[in-house]
Amino acid sequence: MNILEKAVEKYGEKQLDQAQEELAELIVAISKYKRNENKFTISNVIEEIADVNIMIKQVMMLLDIKEFEVKSEEIYKLNRLKKRILKDEPV
Numbered sequence: 001m002n003i004l005e006k007a008v009e010k011y012g013e014k015q016l017d018q019a020q021e022e023l024a025e026l027i028v029a030i031s032k033y034k035r036n037e038n039k040f041t042i043s044n045v046i047e048e049i050a051d052v053n054i055m056i057k058q059v060m061m062l063l064d065i066k067e068f069e070v071k072s073e074e075i076y077k078l079n080r081l082k083k084r085i086l087k088d089e090p091v
Helices: 003-011 014-036 042-062 069-087
Strands: none
Touching: 003 014, 003 042, 014 042
16 A cells, blocks of 8 residues: 555545645745745646645545546546637647
């Protein structure tokens, strides 16, 4: 059993709350970086992205979401973004 599985087993659905908290911390880090508040650096944003990535994996485990399901949705959304970008390009 890997560390994420152990965390999910130990903390259960409390990890959903933790995921929300980590997402909020990423939002704050990005906001502070944009404002250059308290000399927030890119490393602060990187730290919060790492926390969010870890929590996303745990949310997927808790909700039995498969990697292929997320990848499929990512492909759909990237294709949609590509169409929007190409549509906006000058001819």
